[in-house]
Amino acid sequence: MRVATLAHEIDFDGWRVAARALRLEGVEPAQASFRVGGSAEQGGLFDQAETLAPGTRASPAGPIEQNFTVSKTFVDLAQQVILHRSADRFDLMYRLLWRLRDEPDLMKVTSDIDVVDALDRAKNVSRASHKMKAFVRFREIEDADGPNAIAWFEPAHRVLEKTAPFFVRRFQNMRWSILTPDGSCSWDLKTLTFGPPATADQAPQEDEVEEFWKTYYASTFNPARLKTKTMQGEMPKRYWKNLPEAALIPEMIAAAKGRSETMVATPASAPNPRTERIVAQFDRETGPQDRLPVDLNELAAGVQGCRRCPLWRDATQGVCGQGPRNARLMIVGEQPGDQEDLAGKPFVGPAGRVLDDALIEAGIERSDVYVTNAVKHFKHEPQGKRRLHKTPNAGEVTACRWWLTSERDLIRPRAVLMLGATASLAVLDRKVAVTRERGQALALDDGSAGLITVHPSYLLRLPDPVLRAQQREAFVADLRRVRTLL
């Protein structure tokens, strides 16, 4: 048996040197053990020191290695595991180091029994560090240099050194110390220093802010939802003695049932007498749905409250047309998209940018045009973090024609440009083959001229750049044609 002696409980560097030497010597895990120093018989790195040059065969187990490397994954894991309080943690990591010789991909096999064991211990260490971040409670005292915050804490594993930098980052402008049975650390606004183990009585015994904290803690508890197991899973009892608020727990649990039963059993009381006066100011007038809007403001209000089809439910808002009251050209699109739905304005998304550029090229000012959609609410289907556009059906287009017709009646444009099939259906009340009928001047029933073209989002969807350029030219040509109808 070879015994390596380490300088202290979390002496990773010492373990690393010793373990490396042992593996190079070919010492099998069963023959190696690690001990933390401080005992009487101190004999340097190894107790039964037979000095062997690397590469010399010490036992007949396996081939001689000149040197070896291990992955960063292993080193990182070992650094964590060594903070675990179990006695055999060094042996476990040596066994893994040994096995890596014949199984170089072992660390990838996270279902292996030793790997699982090491990962579990690393997880416990990481949890202990996390709980330290959570459960350290400082008590503030005044000393010669001003306020000083001191905490007594008992970590589940040896995580003081690992966790101290977190407190430096968080409490940079405070003087503080954390005392633990493993050691202590303190921050003096400039440097972090580690010191010897401490005892509970070295920390302050009270802090007046604790009373406020306990009041808050007790009042944030909902007695109707008692789930003590969940609480204990997350805040194990071993931490309770250093948490000021934990002293309240037994009482809170004992009173919970009674408190919640009283709440359920107490009959409703008469409303506060001020209620009527205060609530009266909110009475909203809800106008009838079927009155024709007399101006664009009324139309906008009507669209917001529209329930003619169910599309309002999942949309943010109804999106009305935008443009001057006396516009000579009205452009009708399909429906608002994601961006339009959020902004409450038509054609502000990607298709809107295509339209804007094409309008400029055709010599039309967008600010002279009334731009609107056949359907005023965004029809879509949620998919994860996005909303996928869905084409509105004939029923929805019909329901929404009420608003489009109102817009046409109020604006009375000389020409109406229909973008795509839905817009054409809405204006002409018949199904239209866009590619066949585009670009021809039509006489609409109110005396204005109509023209059909493609929807700009069609241009966005074309994958072939040559075709896209051609189609874009045709789109601009349609815009130029509609100019001649004004």
Place this chain on the structure above:
Amino acid sequence: MGSTEGMGICHAYTPDGRCVSLLKILLTNFCIYDCVYCINRVSSNVQRARFTVDEVVDLTLNFYKRNYIEGLFLSSGIIRSGDYTMEQLVLIAKKLREEHDFRGYIHLKLIPEADPRLVEEAGLYADRLSANIELPRDEAMVRLAPQKDTAVIKKAMSQVRLKVEAARPGKKDRARPPKFAPAGQSTQLIVGADGAPDTEILDRSASLYGGYGLRRVYYSAFSPIPDSSAVLPSSKPPLMREHRLYQADWLMRFYGFSAPEIGEAATGGMLDLAIDPKLAWALNRRERFPVDVNTADREDLLRVPGLGVKSVNRIVSIRRWRTLRLEDIGRLCRGIDKVRPFITALDWTPGGLTDAADLRVRLSPEPKPVQLSLF
């Protein structure tokens, strides 16, 4: 002073099992709204109080310095107007940030009716903003929270999404745009107050996640309040239902399920309370199982009951080096019993188990014996 690093820390847990991470307080519990589910509604006879701006600032700093909390979660009853209330909330956040250099976490509740400029200012100081949608059914809002308007709440959420996206630096930007609510936005739904079934709640959540880039939707079982309203009497909170909704929410966000898929296994729109929603879905879709853990796509593995995202990631990574046996899977998940009928491994096929008629019963947890009252 202060820091925010990745996941927030729960500094304590109360006996209800809930995390105490932030100092979660109301600036005041005076309120001019009359939402029947709320203890602070105008018609309630609860005692009223109000903090000053400095009191909230001091309390936050004192708690933070002692490591009790991660930061402040500030909300308020509506006093005078939405604008006035929002102004006060923003003022507290601004003082903490600018006068005290507080770098801890701040979550501000949005008053949806407030001026968009105040929302914009709030986003400059807060890590997270939230507006509560409260009730899954818009019709119920009119009845139970008559001064609130779902459309106004959604518009506030839209505004936050647009601002958050505008603050995301583009590839070509030299200078970072100013931060806006870097921890995004969230919302809360009350479960069990308005009669909406689970499927309707999940549809609403899916729509909110898709529309407003929410980080989280919180489901809150309607819980008894002192001085309850005659319109909505107090009763025991539906905690198991809340739990199942959270599980379903996780399936939508991390497991590639859509709301309608989860709804397939629901009865009358309600999720099964006895078994989790993924198991319920799988029992209903047995033709898709068993899946081979050594060859199946990640998407299909995520659908196996009992396998979580971490387990699946590990399986996908290990199988490049080893062929997995049932025993290996056992070490990668919490319990193999629930997984076994739905997978094949090198040394395991479930045979008739996948289609066994009593599989649901076998996989349902034993009902806990109920302690009889002694009186």
